Amino acid sequence: PKYNPNIQNNNKIPLYDKHNYNLYGELDVMNEEQIQVIVNNAKIAQKEWKLTSFNKRKQFLKTLLKFITENQLECARMSVRDSGKTLLDALIGEILVTCEKLVYLIENGESILKREYRSTGRLMMMKTVYVDYEPLGVIGAIVPWNYPFHNLFNPISAALFAGNAIVIKVSEFASWSVKYYKKIIDAALISIGAPVDLVQFVIGYGPTGSALVSSEVNKLIFVGSPEIGIKVAQKAAETLKPVVLELGGKDPFIVLDDYVITDDLIQIALRGVFQNMGQNCAGPERFFIYEKVYETFIKRLQILSSNLTFGKSSLVDSSIDCGAICMGPKQLLHYQRLVDDAVAKGAKIMIGGFIPTNSLGSYYPPTIIYDVPYDSLIAKIEIFGPIMCIFKVTQSPNDELVISLVNKSQFALSACCFSNNKRRAEQIIHEIDSGMAAINDLEGCTYMSQSLPFGGKKHSGYDRFAGPEGLRGLCHIKSVCVDRFFSVRTTIPPAMQYPASLNNTGPKFAMGLINMFYGTSIYQKLKGLVNVIIYSIFTNRPNINKFKKE
Secondary structure, three states: OEOOOOOOOOOEEEEEOOOOOEEEEEEEOOOHHHHHHHHHHHHHHHHHHOOOOHHHHHHHHHHHHHHHHHOHHHHHHHHHHHHOOOHHHHHHHHHHHHHHHHHHHHHHHHHHHOOEEEOOOOOOOOEEEEEEEEEOOEEEEEOOOOOOOHHHHHHHHHHHHOOOEEEEEOOOOOOOOHHHHHHHHHHHHHHOOOOHHHEEEEOOOHHHHHHHHHOOOOEEEEEOOHHHHHHHHHHHHOOOOOEEEEOOOOEEEEEOOOOOOOHHHHHHHHHHHHHHHHOOOOOEEEEEEEHHHHHHHHHHHHHHHOOOOOOOOOOOOOOOOOOOOOOOHHHHHHHHHHHHHHHHOOOEEEEOOOOOOOOOOOOOOOEEEEOOOOOOHHHOOOOOOOEEEEEEEOOOOOHHHHHHHHHOOOEEOEEEEEOOOHHHHHHHHHHOOOOEEEEOOOHHHHHHOOOOOEOOEEOOEEOOEOHHHHHHOOEEEEEEEEEOOOOOOOOOOHHHOOOHHHOOOHHHHHHHHHHHHHOOOHHHHHHHHHHHHHHHHOOOOOOHHHHHHO
């Protein structure tokens, strides 16, 4: 049977192959009561898991890593069948980055989350102070369809290493592979004697996600569109639930006039746009090419892009360059609207730019448009698809102009700049609104360094995952102060004791204390010391027995 995108049953999730619309089957949509049970079960499992050692948590990650590396082809093929991407895109974008994430946590996670001793300050030298990173409880996550494998294993690995349980609402466009991935995770948990309820999935549409937001999860991670992200934040605010929002981007790819245009640069540009058919949160959508190198860039691009292939599954034909579009006909119409508007306003099409009429699946050709006007829709709206959109930066060199053009976007996730002058490139990226940036490489390369936090600003969202910041963000951060020496206990100086009417020397003692510890001259410090001594020695202590008699 074939999937019909024009028919939707709100109680069922259709499972189908994006390459040919072959229907695999259906899953039942989960309701609010089911989600409550799942979250409660996760809470019970987490109470046990939070007591585990870092070694046991590492053992879980090592078990996952061993299985994934030994079965990487099978894991990637599941992603290909569920999302429509090519096998190479799955291996690079799903398997490789997940392995990097696991290795980073195994090697660095304990040092990030172990007790951290801090400076006591000048007044508290008799104390020891530290920060503990305690598990939050149950993490809720609502993840998209573009990376069915990594979008699960990324939050799972971090949440569990931090001592939490996690409940993930998967996309209705990529729910088929969940059953397989759940088996992998369950087997890894069972192998170390951990409860399988630590990791659970919920299936459904928008109301299912809303129910997860309203549930008793302790923090929520949402990856998706700004429109839905705003609704998630509003719903979470009703219970003061903290939220991580990663809401996409409109990333700039800037080539300055001092950069030599080579085939290597063109290959980087093509990989940036057509990796996963452009369905990436962090991926170049606006190519700003300086006028001096513009024609060379266009000519080399025409040569290298002329033979890109699409229209089949890479599991059938390994020579296929570009996969299918996961969201189907509605998304194809979105692409075509943007291309048609740009062309109507003066843009030129190099390749692609049309919806295939004889396609058996959800395909849009790899598309390159250039001489794109700045007032076109495609210059403003997130594409999230296989369209390279090229702007000519005139009056070059004009770095202020390109910075201004980039920062007009409501998105600010990541950016990249290519230049033979490192200082010039650094100055540009530091003036660009973005959460991440790269010089002479794709902006997405920052994600391959899992020590770096991932996230943006403006309409690209807030808070971070990955890096120490992301891992600690899955914890309750508790500040603790204890006596450095057990026999030395805190006492309130007599001048500060109640009742003040007994001596009325408290303010003078306090001023002496401030001068002694924080005065900016030797005279001020010595004066403060003298006052502290005077109002410590010549101040009467309250007589408790006297007060009792009165």
